[in-house]
Amino acid sequence: MREDLQVFDNVLQLVGNTPLIQLNRITQDFKGQFFAKVEAFNPGHSTKDRIALYIIEEAERKGILKPGSTIIETTSGNTGFSIAMVSIIKGYECILAVSSKSSKDKIDMLRSMGAKVYVCPANVSADDPRSYYQVAKRMHDEIKGSVYINQYFNELNIEAHYKSTGPEIWKQTEGNITHLVACSGTGGTISGTAKFLKEQNPDIRILGIDAYGSVLKKYHETREFDSSEIYPYRIEGLGKNLIPTATDFESIDKFVKVTDEESAHTARQLAKTEGLFVGYTSGAALQGVKQLAEEGEFDENSKVVIIFPDHGSRYMSKVYSDDWMNEQGFFDSKHEKLANQVEF
Ligand code: PMP
Numbered sequence: 473m474r475e476d477l478q479v480f481d482n483v484l485q486l487v488g489n490t491p492l493i494q495l496n497r498i499t500q501d502f503k504g505q506f507f508a509k510v511e512a513f514n515p516g517h518s519t520k521d522r523i524a525l526y527i528i529e530e531a532e533r534k535g536i537l538k539p540g541s542t543i544i545e546t547t548s549g550n551t552g553f554s555i556a557m558v559s560i561i562k563g564y565e566c567i568l569a570v571s572s573k574s575s576k577d578k579i580d581m582l583r584s585m586g587a588k589v590y591v592c593p594a595n596v597s598a599d600d601p602r603s604y605y606q607v608a609k610r611m612h613d614e615i616k617g618s619v620y621i622n623q624y625f626n627e628l629n630i631e632a633h634y635k636s637t638g639p640e641i642w643k644q645t646e647g648n649i650t651h652l653v654a655c656s657g658t659g660g661t662i663s664g665t666a667k668f669l670k671e672q673n674p675d676i677r678i679l680g681i682d683a684y685g686s687v688l689k690k691y692h693e694t695r696e697f698d699s700s701e702i703y704p705y706r707i708e709g710l711g712k713n714l715i716p717t718a719t720d721f722e723s724i725d726k727f728v729k730v731t732d733e734e735s736a737h738t739a740r741q742l743a744k745t746e747g748l749f750v751g752y753t754s755g756a757a758l759q760g761v762k763q764l765a766e767e768g769e770f771d772e773n774s775k776v777v778i779i780f781p782d783h784g785s786r787y788m789s790k791v792y793s794d795d796w797m798n799e800q801g802f803f804d805s806k807h808e809k810l811a812n813q814v815e816f
Contacts, residue, residue: 482561483515484561487521488514488636489640490510490511490513490514491510491513492507492508492510492641492645493507493508493510493746494506494508495508498742499758503765503770503771504650504771504773504774504776505774505775505776506776506778507645507776508777509637509777509778509779510780511779511781511782512751512784517782517783517785518751518781519550519637519781520553521557523554523623523628523660525554526632526636527621527632528543528558530628538617541617541619542565542566542619543555543564543619544615544618544619544620544621545568545569545620546568546569546570546605546623546624547568547623549574549575549581549709551623552582552587552589555621556586559587566586566587567608568582569590569592569607569608570590570591570604571708572591572592572594573594573706574591575708575789575790577786577788590611592604592607595704598714623718624658624714624717627717629658630659630660632660633663634664634667635668637661637668638669639668641777642668642672647673649669649673649776650675650676650677651676651677651678651679651770651774652665652666652676652776652777653761653777653779654678654680654757655709655710655753655779656681656682656711656712656719657712657716659719659720662678662779663723665779667720677769678724679724679727679760680692681727681728681757681760682710682711682728682729683705683710684703684730685701685704685705685711686702686705686712686713687699687712688712688719689728692727693727706790706800707730707752707753707756708753709782710730710756730759730760730763733800735752735753736752737755738756738758738762739751739752742754748780749783749784749785750780751781751783752790753781755791757779757781758778761776
């Protein structure tokens with residue numbers, strides 16, 4: 473049990489310093505050792521607490537934010553929750569434009585945290601006036617003195633991870649790390665963490681996880697935006713239909729694409745084998761690790777850190793619902809239903 477009992481002034485003091493937890497069973501057939509950086513231990517239950525707090529405090533330092541100011545963001549849910557949480561503590565209004573792909577749980581949660589939420593269609597192009605980017609931009613123009621976080625195009629997103637996630641992993645592994653595996657959405661997590669780690673040891677391999685239906689992997693390999701790569705997929709927060717400037721493609725050695733189905737099963741497997749109830753993209757990250765292990769990426773000396781971005785409770789009506797899994801056609805002869813499921 474932990475012994476660092478301590479009283480905190482407010483929840484924001486608990487952002488960051490998340491645990492690194494060894495995976496003992498699910499990776500046992502692979503060469504090397506595997507450790508999960510479990511971001512669900514942040515008070516807002518995801519890695520996005522780090523960027524929300526960092527970007528808002530930078531705006532305060534620069535005098536951009538005033539008491540009662542409005543903070544606007546586009547978000548798949550997690551960033552919104554974190555901004556809402558920081559806004560409550562610091563006394564700001566929070567307006568969020570979210571994709572209709574976000575789970576109902578996430579949208580309800582944002583509203584419970586006092587945010588005003590606008591749900592926008594997921595499968596329209598970024599320059600469509602109905603897209604969540606355009607809705608957020610319009611509100612930013614209309615509300616005087618508002619701040620638009622703009623996580624996909626904000627350098628501070630990278631800096632937040634450069635200053636926290638990277639140093640934490642370096643310290644926790646005592647520099648004993650050969651590979652970093654992280655999902656790429658805005659790219660802030662992987663780029664900022666990679667920048668810090670590569671400065672310590674340029675030989676650390678940085679492996680990005682992308683979704684089928686996203687342009688990131690192809691762009692990384694060709695530096696060309698290929699719209700034929702884009703099609704709808706289920707995983708929220710992973711991959712993109714545009715090229716975010718918060719992604720430093722130079723710092724990433726390789727991208728791996730994962731499917732909705734395999735990522736969902738891997739997330740469920742994580743709960744059952746390691747007792748880690750984590751989100752859909754954590755399943756995606758580990759699914760990527762499985763594929764990399766099969767490709768021979770790791771050897772006996774590998775010490776692999778995998779970032780698990782958020783908590784499983786946000787996906788009760790998706791990955792952790794048998795009905796949803798069935799609707800997607802994700803149950804077949806290969807995959808059993810939850811062992812403890814009660815049939816009615
Ligand atoms: N997983 C989840 C659940 C997310 O919400 C995000 C953020 N879009 C990511 C992974 C990817 O993190 P980043 O935006 O830093 O690339």
